[in-house]
Amino acid sequence: MLLNGKPVDLDQLQVLGLTNYGHFTSMRVDAGRVRGLTLHLDRLTRDCRAVFGAELDQNEVRSYLRWVVDGCAESIVARVTVFDPYLDLGHPASASSPQVLVTTRAASSVPLAPLALTARRYERDVPAVKHVGLFGTMFHRRQAQLAGFDDALFVDGEGFVSEGATWNIGLIEGDEIVWPQAPVLPGITMALIQQERAGLQRRVNVTELDRYAGAFITNAAMGVRRIHAIDAIQWTDAVAPVEQIRRRYAAIPGEPI
Missing domain, CATH: 3.30.470.10 (Aminotransferase class 4, branched-chain amino acid transferase, N-terminal domain)
Incomplete structure (x- = not known):
């Protein structure tokens, strides 16, 4: 330190x-x-x-x-x-x-298990800035874990999806990646994936998640991690497309410090 x-x-x-x-x-x-x-x-x-x-x-x-x-x-x-x-x-x-x-x-070197998420209403303060005010995000993560889930997926008052406590979310629709259009902290891992494969941006309501073929989260520390469930919605056939995204991200060369 x-x-x-x-x-x-x-x-x-x-x-x-x-x-x-x-x-x-x-x-x-x-x-x-x-x-x-x-x-x-x-x-x-x-x-x-x-x-x-x-x-x-x-x-x-x-x-x-x-x-x-x-x-x-x-x-x-x-x-x-x-x-x-x-x-x-x-x-x-x-x-x-x-x-x-x-x-x-x-840093973890072990492949991480897919996540089970629950939707919780929360909107980040000053979302464009990666600030140190983490109480709200950690509170909702804790509540999700106490309820038996791995983490919380944030939605606004109308049920539109934004992000998680420390990650962005991508959804799979056919051959496309859909990124929820909302006030979010723009993640570096998400940006790198978008450089390789831009995808689409649209507003996504939590009630419409079952229209997608799969979902994953992105975070600089862990890279790409599959989501296997969000509340009652489960994805069992999304391993291959998420693994393809993970491999493409892992192949991006690092820059020397």
């Missing part, structure tokens, strides 16, 4: 823990390479302008990442969090000195 490339003073993390104001991106690092690294860095730059009104030096961020991941033989997930350790809770408009925190965790 490094803050601006240096060991972290725990006092510097206090503001992040107590105010929960900042933004981040998470990326899987394999042998020093990251799929969509440029997109991750562009997200950090864009979100830093939105959250702090400040510019972020992408070359500095890359150097901080290199210091943390250098020598890692195993695949890891690196998270870059941008926050202002001097933020005043009463005057957040004064937050203008964003700092870069890099943390890591182990």
